[in-house]
Amino acid sequence: MKNIEFTCIIDDDPIFAYGIQKLMEHENFCSKFLAYGDGKEAIDGLQDLFNDSEEAPDLVLLDLNMPIMDGWQFLDEVVKINPPNEINIFIVSSSIDPADHEKAMSYDVVNGFIVKPITVKDLNKIMDQKKDHLNI
Numbered sequence: 001m002k003n004i005e006f007t008c009i010i011d012d013d014p015i016f017a018y019g020i021q022k023l024m025e026h027e028n029f030c031s032k033f034l035a036y037g038d039g040k041e042a043i044d045g046l047q048d049l050f051n052d053s054e055e056a057p058d059l060v061l062l063d064l065n066m067p068i069m070d071g072w073q074f075l076d077e078v079v080k081i082n083p084p085n086e087i088n089i090f091i092v093s094s095s096i097d098p099a100d101h102e103k104a105m106s107y108d109v110v111n112g113f114i115v116k117p118i119t120v121k122d123l124n125k126i127m128d129q130k131k132d133h134l135n136i
Contacts, residue, residue, distance in 0.1 A: 010074065
């Protein structure tokens with residue numbers, strides 16, 4: 001199975017970010033991580049990354065409810081920047097509100113919605129979707 005190389009975690013909960021990173025490491029899900037605590041920090045950091053190295057994460061795990069710039073605002077901004085390769089964005093939220101799910105899936109850049117906590121089964125679904133998309 002082809003692993004995802006580079007994952008970006010955008011979440012204001014450092015315990016979640018640490019936990020998902022450890023789960024991904026344990027499952028050999030990806031080899032490189034980048035974490036941001038809010039959407040503004042992520043937009044600025046990703047734009048710098050794209051400008052400096054022309055490298056983009058293969059996968060973004062995005063929380064919706066964050067300070068400074070929330071996940072919705074991040075989605076509105078990320079479509080304005082030009083990543084060097086396609087980014088797969090999955091919303092990872094504690095929200096079970098169907099309106100949040102519907103709104104998230106209205107963004108072309110969003111590939112899926114996962115209700116926290118993330119499990120190994122969820123990681124496998126992400127990987128399966130990536131394999132289908134890439135015809136691996």
